[in-house]
Amino acid sequence: xxxxxxxxxxxxxxxxxxxxxxxxxxxxxxxxxxxxxxxxxxxxxxxxxxxxxxxxxxxxxxxxxxxxxxxxxxxxxxxxxxxxxxxxxxxxxxxxxxxxxxxxxxxxxxxxxxxxxxxxxxxxxxxxxxxxxxxxxxxxxxxxxxxxxxxxxxxxxxxxxxxxxxxxxxxxxxxxxxxxxxxxxxxxxxxxxxxxxxxxxxxxxxxxxxxxxxxxxxxxxxxxxxxxxxxxxxxxxxxxxxxxxxxxxxxxxxxxxxxxxxxxxxxxxxxxxxxxxxxxxxxxxxxxxxxxxxxxxxxxxxxxxxxxxxxxxxxxxxxxxxxxxxxxxxxxxxxxxxxxxxxxxxxxxxxxxxxxxxxxxxxxxxxxxxxxxxxxxx
Amino acid sequence: xxxxxxxxxxxxxxxxxxxxxxxxxxxxxxxxxxxxxxxxxxxxxxxxxxxxxxxxxxxxxxxxxxxxxxxxxxxxxxxxxxxxxxxxxxxxxxxxxxxxxxxxxxxxxxxxxxxxxxxxxxxxxxxxxxxxxxxxxxxxxxxxxxxxxxxxxxxxxxxxxxxxxxxxxxxxxxxxxxxxxxxxxxxxxxxxxxxxxxxxxxxxxxxxxxxxxxxxxxxxxxxxxxxxxxxxxxxxxxxxxxxxxxxxxxxxxxxxxxxxxxxxxxxxxxxxxxxxxxxxxxxxxxxxxxxxxxxxxxxxxxxxxxxxxxxxxxxxxxxxxxxxxxxxxxxxxxxxxxxxxxxxxxxxxxxxxxxxxxxxxxx
Numbered sequence: 001x002x003x004x005x006x007x008x009x010x011x012x013x014x015x016x017x018x019x020x021x022x023x024x025x026x027x028x029x030x031x032x033x034x035x036x037x038x039x040x041x042x043x044x045x046x047x048x049x050x051x052x053x054x055x056x057x058x059x060x061x062x063x064x065x066x067x068x069x070x071x072x073x074x075x076x077x078x079x080x081x082x083x084x085x086x087x088x089x090x091x092x093x094x095x096x097x098x099x100x101x102x103x104x105x106x107x108x109x110x111x112x113x114x115x116x117x118x119x120x121x122x123x124x125x126x127x128x129x130x131x132x133x134x135x136x137x138x139x140x141x142x143x144x145x146x147x148x149x150x151x152x153x154x155x156x157x158x159x160x161x162x163x164x165x166x167x168x169x170x171x172x173x174x175x176x177x178x179x180x181x182x183x184x185x186x187x188x189x190x191x192x193x194x195x196x197x198x199x200x201x202x203x204x205x206x207x208x209x210x211x212x213x214x215x216x217x218x219x220x221x222x223x224x225x226x227x228x229x230x231x232x233x234x235x236x237x238x239x240x241x242x243x244x245x246x247x248x249x250x251x252x253x254x255x256x257x258x259x260x261x262x263x264x265x266x267x268x269x270x271x272x273x274x275x276x277x278x279x280x281x282x283x284x285x286x287x288x289x290x291x292x293x294x295x296x297x298x299x300x301x302x303x304x305x306x307x308x309x310x311x312x313x314x315x316x317x318x319x320x321x322x323x324x325x326x327x328x329x330x331x332x333x334x335x336x337x338x339x340x341x342x343x344x345x346x347x348x349x350x351x352x353x354x355x356x357x358x359x360x361x362x363x364x365x366x367x368x369x370x371x372x373x374x375x376x377x378x
Numbered sequence: 379x380x381x382x383x384x385x386x387x388x389x390x391x392x393x394x395x396x397x398x399x400x401x402x403x404x405x406x407x408x409x410x411x412x413x414x415x416x417x418x419x420x421x422x423x424x425x426x427x428x429x430x431x432x433x434x435x436x437x438x439x440x441x442x443x444x445x446x447x448x449x450x451x452x453x454x455x456x457x458x459x460x461x462x463x464x465x466x467x468x469x470x471x472x473x474x475x476x477x478x479x480x481x482x483x484x485x486x487x488x489x490x491x492x493x494x495x496x497x498x499x500x501x502x503x504x505x506x507x508x509x510x511x512x513x514x515x516x517x518x519x520x521x522x523x524x525x526x527x528x529x530x531x532x533x534x535x536x537x538x539x540x541x542x543x544x545x546x547x548x549x550x551x552x553x554x555x556x557x558x559x560x561x562x563x564x565x566x567x568x569x570x571x572x573x574x575x576x577x578x579x580x581x582x583x584x585x586x587x588x589x590x591x592x593x594x595x596x597x598x599x600x601x602x603x604x605x606x607x608x609x610x611x612x613x614x615x616x617x618x619x620x621x622x623x624x625x626x627x628x629x630x631x632x633x634x635x636x637x638x639x640x641x642x643x644x645x646x647x648x649x650x651x652x653x654x655x656x657x658x659x660x661x662x663x664x665x666x667x668x669x670x671x672x673x674x675x676x677x678x679x680x681x682x683x684x685x686x687x688x689x690x691x692x693x694x695x696x697x698x699x700x701x702x703x704x705x706x707x708x709x710x711x712x713x714x715x716x717x718x719x720x721x722x723x724x725x726x727x728x729x730x731x732x733x734x735x736x737x738x739x740x741x
Contacts, residue, residue: 019566026570033597040596111410112403113417120421127722128715129680132691136711143707317582324684331584338592348593352581359580 037345046342053078059340061328062246065177074337078347081333082354088247088329089316089358092254096315097308099255100262105292107263108270118263125260131321134253138325141245147232156229164248165230168241169212170220179215183208198293246327250319258315265311269304270296302373309366313359330354432712446706456706457713460697464714467533467693469517473525476516477536483512484539492728497665499657506547513543529607533688535717541611541679541689546672548615553622558652560623561630571623578620584681586613591685610685618675625671629664630656666736669729673722680718690714 041048053075060070064080065087072080106118125133142161145151150160158165169176186207190200216227230240273296281291322329334351338344405411435451437443439458446453457464466477487509490496496505517536520526532540559571578586590613595603603609633656641651661668683691694714698707 015564019564022566022570032599036599037596039599110403110406111413112400113414113421117417117421123723124719127677127719127726129677129691129718131680131683132711132715132718135691135695136715139707139711313580320582320584321681321684323584331582331588335588335592344593344596348585348589351585355581355585356577 041345044342048343048345050346052341052343052346055341057337057340059336061333061336062326063244063328074341077333078330078337078350081328081330084322084328085316085319085330085354086358088250088254088319088322088327091251092258092319093312093315095251095255096258096262096311099259100311101266103259103263104266104270107267122260122263125256126264130253130257130318131324133257134249134321135324137253138245138249141249144245150232158230158232161245162242163245164243165240166243167227167229169216170228171215172219175215175219179208179211182211246322246325249325250322250327250329254315254318258311258318261314262308262311265304265307266300268307269300269302272303273299305366305370305373309362309369312366313362316358316362317355443702452709452712453706454709456698456703456709460703460710461713463534464690464693464697464710465535467537467688468531469533469536470525470527470531473519473527476519476524476527477534480513480516481536481539483509483516484543487543488725497661499653499661506543510543510547513540529605534693535690537688538679538690541614541682541687542676544611545614545618545675545679548612549618549622549675552615552619554626556619556623557626557630560627574616575620575623578617579624583614583617583678584684586617587682587685589613607687610682610687614675614679618671622668622671625664625667626660628667629660629662632663633659662736666729666733669725669732673725673729676725677718677722690717 037048054073056071057074057077058070061068061077063084065083066080068077068080103118103121106114107122109115109118144159144161147158147160147162150158150165152158156167169179171179183204186204190204195203228240230242277295277299278291281295286294319329320331323332323335326332330351334347338347341347403410404414431451433451435449437445437450437453437455440455443453443455443459446455462471462474465481466474469477487505490505491502496502515522517527517532517540518529556571556575559567560575562568562571587610590609591606594609594613637655637659638651641655646654679689680691682689688696691714694710698704698710703710
């Protein structure tokens with residue numbers, strides 16, 4: 001009969017053996033992978049390393065925020081992909097959050113019509129795969145009439161199979177980019193100054209509008225209006241901002257899908273606020289608006305933020321489906337680069353690293369937001 | 379007097395209760411009334427447009443495709459003519475009865491797993507094992523003495539269901555394994571599981587599948603490579619497992635540690651404590667989230683079109699790809715969307731119902 005002491009030593013030894021075996025196994029797998037990678041790459045005649053990043057690509061793709069050419073090196077092309085992904089991701093995150101809060105609140109409203117409408121919306125868009133919605137929307141958009149028969153809304157916004165034309169500020173692109181950065185900086189400053197949410201939103205909106213008008217007054221070409229409105233000139237549109245249909249389809253479908261999910265998160269959070277709290281508000285004679293903004297929302301935000309941050313990360317990851325309709329996000333440019341250059345391992349590593357970094361940053365932001373929202377008295 | 383008592387004690391009839399709640403929630407204030415009327419009329423108008431397009435003005439039979447003009451509504455002729463391609467892809471035409479039966483096997487497996495009678499580890503394993511085996515034997519055919527059909531000819535809804543079933547079947551035990559490893563008291567094992575789970579979870583599914591399809595062949599010696607479809611299924615299952623491990627972890631956290639200790643005090647081994655005391659409770663706690671994961675997985679299978687599989691989305695594209703049907707892409711996508719929607723919505727509603735029932739039971 002073994003003593004307790006012996007049993008314990010035996011258990012300890014067994015655990016050491018298991019862990020040792022796991023380490024040895026992992027090392028063997030990694031070394032084996034490196035070895036066969038060497039053999040396989042040598043057979044394909046590919047030199048590994050990141051030297052290819054300086055080579056020109058020689059192929060074109062659909063969308064870029066900054067000027068591009070087919071002679072760009074791989075490094076610049078990949079950077080453009082990263083920018084595109086961040087661009088679509090951020091716009092979609094912001095819009096989905098706004099619409100998600102609207103629909104989520106509507107699902108929690110007492111009015112039965114609002115509730116029904118929001119439920120129908122959520123149940124339709126949440127239960128169909130995002131990629132199907134994207135391909136569907138894209139096929140609808142490419143079947144739109146051409147620029148000459150474009151559908152117009154108040155002669156300022158035009159829909160055609162070349163894209164969505166919207167009025168813009170009459171400023172050079174570099175100024176527009178500067179405005180965008182300034183607007184984001186303003187958000188950062190307002191958050192650092194701990195401005196209350198509603199007032200912060202007001203300041204941000206006011207500051208951005210003021211900045212746009214000021215920039216347009218200074219930089220617009222002399223004698224032209226500060227707005228640039230799209231107008232048909234020959235076979236195509238002049239002026240305004242043209243949103244390519246790939247980009248429009250991406251943003252619209254991701255926002256429809258993402259906001260349906262965020263609406264559920266918001267509804268769940270609002271549901272968790274104890275009824276007694278709202279009733280106490282009613283007993284004090286607060287108006288419904290006050291009860292919502294001072295009692296329900298702040299209480300609900302605490303349980304909303306963690307799942308909301310998960311949704312943000314999900315939206316960031318969802319941008320990869322752009323490849324299905326030829327939108328040049330990071331994933332599409334990486335996979336094209338792989339077929340063109342053969343540098344599979346390096347390119348996949350870059351892709352993974354980019355996603356790890358971005359998602360880590362969003363998660364960190366979420367943690368910080370969560371810590372700020374916590375009840376301080378406890 | 380008695381009259382008054384009856385009026386005081388009588389419960390309002392359903393109709394009265396409904397009228398009362400409508401008065402309060404739909405027409406409480408003039409603003410409410412205005413919102414109700416406007417929103418409902420818009421919804422009704424849209425619903426009418428949809429019914430008008432999809433039913434009243436629709437063309438139904440494949441032979442009547444000539445009637446599909448601008449004025450006509452939905453042209454379901456394309457579905458009537460091409461549904462076999464959408465559902466079964468390039469599977470040999472005269473063997474389609476096998477695909478039909480195989481799809482039914484998977485659908486029945488899912489439906490049967492929804493009944494509480496099936497909820498034990500053994501029964502679920504048996505059910506899914508049998509369902510999957512039935513699917514594979516019917517589709518592949520050589521073992522049943524039928525004409526052999528290799529996986530590269532599988533397609534459409536049949537392929538989507540195959541991916542879904544094999545991912546869930548492989549991913550579930552992998553997820554349980556990862557969850558157990560993550561709870562282990564051995565630091566190396568725990569660290570290994572945490573690393574894998576966090577790594578896979580921060581990457582998009584598409585990246586993981588793409589890696590399995592394109593990168594893994596480089597990292598493996600050629601004799602280990604295997605079929606592309608199996609590499610992708612294993613990667614998908616790993617993705618499922620990493621999320622499912624977190625679901626199980628939530629279930630484990632709901633079990634008080636005293637139960638483990640009580641089991642130890644009785645002299646039970648680790649595996650009997652786990653199998654007989656802890657896991658049955660973990661499964662129950664994790665059930666609603668697990669159903670949610672299964673639903674999400676079914677929805678995410680649609681992404682395999684990007685890495686070149688002929689799933690239901692790809693076959694839908696092929697269905698209107700030929701000149702004759704090209705104008706009717708809308709109907710095909712609506713059809714496929716409706717298939718997905720019915721599956722996902724009903725499973726999701728079932729999950730919600732279960733969650734509600736369990737939260738009542740917990741009270």
